[in-house]
Amino acid sequence: MPELVPPATRFVPLPDGFAMKRGGALHGARIAYEAFGRPSAARDNVVLLMPGLSPSAHAASHPDDPTPGWWEPMLGPGRPIDTDRWHVICVNALGGCRGSTGPSSVDPRSGRPYRLDFPELSMEDIADAAAFTVRALGFDRLACVVGASMGGMGALSLLARHADLARGLINISSAVHSLPFSIGIRSLQREAIRSDPSWDRGRYGEGGYPERGMLTARKLGMLSYRSAQEWDSRFGRSPLARDRRAEGEPFGMEFAVEGYLEHQAHRFVNAFDPNSYLYLSRCMDWFDxxxxxxxxxxxxxxxxxxxxxxxxxxxxxxxxxxHQQRQIAEGLALSGADVEFLPLESREGHDSFLIDTARFGPPVAKFLTSL
Structure with a gap:
């Protein structure tokens, strides 16, 4: 499938022969990014934003692209990450399909998409590519790196591999490594994709797309991104509207929650490359x-x-x-850093940082003001 790149996305070419941690190298690779706000005269107000698995570099609307971004309530003039003060660079992860080089990109050596010939991807590769992008744009030191979910893993890896690149860190709903439950969920997601005959060992093209596998993978993801409390309060045991039921289909959808998962999954499947999903998912499991x-x-x-x-x-x-965020905070405190650990009450589970701006916004704004 073609890469889906927001219209205002810019690109930084990576060095030819960009070495990957687990072997292999990329030629003619690039990183997609978008920039918000303006750098100060001293160039000391730069914030790097590292997203989760599926978002693009388009974190918020701006004059070159007024469409809402994936973190629209948090980023912009007067918002918690205030672009009247901060120059924000949001990168799309290496290995993704939103403009950065990944499995759906064309391998210049063959003239065909990489597919499974893309080198094994690690979080360290994502971190190195992000660090190179920042420096290529002319910034030697960041005021802060902000990472949520997979992006939080990338932020930790970046700081581990590029000492003194940032003086501040905001790490949200992330971890130093994945636990068995999250590894198990992602393993099932990958199995669903690989088990779809249309996946064809990653060789799907214009004539086929592993839609059923991607739908199942996304539904599993949605279940893990939210909490049982939210599912119960939003849907309870409400039945699915009759006009949405497939009459005569054995064991078809009957409950409202099933309809919601189906709708959300369909919104995602043709907007994301299955092979990128596999690569990014596995690199999260490998990260330690x-x-x-x-x-x-x-x-x-x-x-x-x-x-x-x-x-x-x-x-x-x-x-x-x-407890994984607590582990990060306690470890950073031992380094001598001034660390605030903030556990929040929110029923939306892992996706809270995307949804519950009223709780996440003020602490982020306060922290950035203190830098």
């Missing part, structure tokens, strides 16, 4: 901050050199439980 320099996770966190950090999460997150 302890690999950044040997030793334990606590030792790795102690080696990170940031002056201030804000670490946030919610108790209803089953994908990245709150």
């Amino acid at each position: 901050l302890a690999d950044s320099g040997g030793g334990s996770v606590d030792e790795a966190l102690r080696r990170l050199r940031v002056e201030k950090a804000l670490v946030m999460g919610v108790a209803t997150d089953i994908l990245f439980p709150l």
Whole structure:
């Protein structure tokens, strides 16, 4: 499938032969980014935003692209990440399908999409590509790096591999490594995609797309992104409207929650490349901050050199439980950083940082003001 790139996205070419941690190298690769706000004369107001698995670099609307971004309520003039003060660079992860080079990109050596010939992807590769992008744009030091979910893993990896690149960190609903539950969920998502005959070992093209596998994978993801409390309060045991039921279909959808999952999954499937989903999902499972320099996770966190950090999460997150954010905060505190750990009450689970701006916004704004 073709890459789906927002219209105002810009690009930074990576060095030819960009080396990947697990072997192989990329030629003619690029990173997609969008920029918001203006750099100060001293160039000391730059914030790097590292998104989760599926978002593009279009985090918010701006004059070159007025369509709402994936973090619209949080980013912009007068918003918690205030672009009247901060120059924000949002990167699309290496391996994605929103403009950065990934499995759906054309391999210049063959003239065909990489597909499964794309090198094995690690969080360290994503971090190195983001760090190169920042420096290529002329910034040697960031005021802050902000990472949520997978982006929070990338932010930790970036700080571990590029010491002194940022003086501040906001880490939201993330972890130093994945736990068995989240690995298991993502494994089932990958199995659903790979089991779809249309996946064809990653060789799907214009004549086919593993839609059923992607629908199932997305539904599993949606279940893990929200909390049981939210599902219960939103849907309870409400039946699906009769006009949405497939009459005569054995074991078809009957409940409102099933209809919601189906609708949300259909919105996603043709807007994301299945092979990118597989690569990014697996790199989250592989990531372990302890690999950044040997030793334990606590030792790795102690080696990170940031002056201030804000670490946030919610108790209803089953994908990245709150104790994982506490672990990050405690480890960073041992490094000598000024760390605030902020557990929040929100029923939306892992997706709270995307939805519950009323809770997440003020602490983010306050922290950035303190830098």
